Amino acid sequence: AAIGADGTPVSLWCRDPELARDINTDHENRRRLPDRILPESVVATPDIDDALGDAEIVLLAVPMQTLRPFVQSHCERLSHRTLVTCCKGIDFETEEGPVEILASFVPDAKRAILSGPSFAADIALGLPTALTIAAADDDLAAHLQSALSTRSLRLYRTTDTMGVELGGALKNVIAIACGACIGEGFGDSARAALMTRGFAEMQRLAAHRGARPETLTGLSGLGDLALTCGSEQSRNYRFGLALGRQEPFDASVTVEGVATAKAVARYAAHEALEMPITRAVAEVSDGGTSVAEALRALLSRPLKKE
Ligand SMILES: NC(=O)C1=CN([C@@H]2O[C@H](COP(=O)(O)OP(=O)(O)OC[C@H]3O[C@@H](n4cnc5c(N)ncnc54)[C@H](O)[C@@H]3O)[C@@H](O)[C@H]2O)C=CC1
Ligand SMILES: O=C(CO)COP(=O)(O)O
Structure with a gap:
């Protein structure tokens, strides 16, 4: 929610069409984030291709143990984009972190991880939050740092993706x-x-x-x-x-x-x-x-x- 807080258009892929409709009319996700009003710049769609459109930056916020199957089944759609994983965990079967999974299945995408102390409910209220954005390429990290920071969300950057994966x-x-x-x-x-x-x-x-x-x-x-x-x-x-x-x-x-x-x-x-x-x-x-x-x-x- 903070990502769209400055009016930047954000497309949210939402598998349940009814929930997508509710989010677009009431600007609230009652199931996952009740009592938090989302910015109007956040628009939900049940169609993953609509959601991706020609987006350069894609934030992946699925539970860690579903990231590998998710990325595997959508690798063509995700290729050549800038993928930012928000997952915190290690894949149970492969013992890989989220950035390593992106590297395995979408090697031609630019890869980054966003992590740090942040409850979704706090972020959605616009409460002050500081996070780390990590990408092996510092130019990419700097680009994402400025693209994703808002007045209430302050990002620090690093090239140490492994350290950020393991901490989270x-x-x-x-x-x-x-x-x-x-x-x-x-x-x-x-x-x-x-x-x-x-x-x-x-x-x-x-x-x-x-x-x-x-x-x-x-x-x-x-x-x-x-x-x-x-x-x-x-x-x-x-x-x-x-x-x-x-x-x-x-x-x-x-x-x-x-x-x-x-x-x-x-x-x-x-x-x-x-x-x-x-x-x-x-x-x-x-x-x-x-x-x-x-x-x-x-x-x-x-x-x-x-
Ligand atoms: N909730 C929080 O405050 C924070 C969560 N995170 C991390 O973000 C990641 C996601 O967490 P939450 O959003 O809290 O989890 P959640 O379980 O509340 O929501 C996950 C969303 O992913 C969807 N989903 C589940 N399986 C899927 C699949 N196979 N394909 C597509 N979509 C699927 C669900 O429908 C749900 O909308 C986790 O790794 C978590 O550690 C990071 C920072 C804060
Ligand atoms: O990662 C989080 C806070 O930074 C959210 O923690 P939980 O997944 O334990 O709710």
Whole structure:
């Protein structure tokens, strides 16, 4: 919604024709973003070719685990455009991040990722938000930075797409752990410990993959970790809360951290990387162990240097 806030025309592909009609008449997406009025410059259409038109910049905001099949089935339509993924996660089957998926299926497109601390509901209200735009080519990153920034949305840029992919993916995993910690009743001090040691895991994996340390301490890493691990607006955090309280959770809600935790735990085991919190989230989400057992196991690990 912020993207159309300055009157720039935005075409929104919406698979459900009825919802597209509602968005165009009432300027509201009651199903996904109730009580938020969208700018009139945002126009929805159920026809993907209409939505794409001759657009140069295409923002891809589907759930992470649907990005690969989506891009695969629309690769011809997407080729030769500038594709900006907004996804946060790692593909469960291929262990690729969103930019890597774009590179695999649409190699002739320009590729970028937009990430950082931002709840859709806040952005749609026009609340001040700062994000990271990453593209391997700095000229492309600079072009997108100026094309997508608005009065309320400030973009910083980097060429480290890997660092941005990993920060956005892993903060969801740590947010589940933090929610579970609070839900179980372990308290705020334990949550701060999980956030900090979780951040150490993020940095370890990022270094192993060749990402830059400063990307992880930026908006798309530490910034998003701080937001997601402390707010009940986060679906990953709320999912963790439900796990800790042993309450059911609505399966229709998008929770990106579960598949990502499993993919990253598998990768870390293969690469002999120490990521105990990620492994615990993967095991607890699968029902393999309880939150209390997982946290006790984390506390009983051998003592080590920080
Ligand atoms: N909601 C938020 O505050 C933020 C979300 N993100 C990221 O954006 C991505 C999308 O998240 P949300 O929009 O919140 O998820 P969502 O689940 O609320 O909405 C996803 C949309 O994608 C559509 N969709 C699902 N499968 C599809 C498919 N196979 N083909 C085409 N469309 C499909 C759904 O109908 C829905 O309209 C995620 O990776 C998320 O981590 C990033 C920043 C903030
Ligand atoms: O990525 C987000 C905030 O930056 C949204 O987090 P959730 O997917 O946990 O709701």
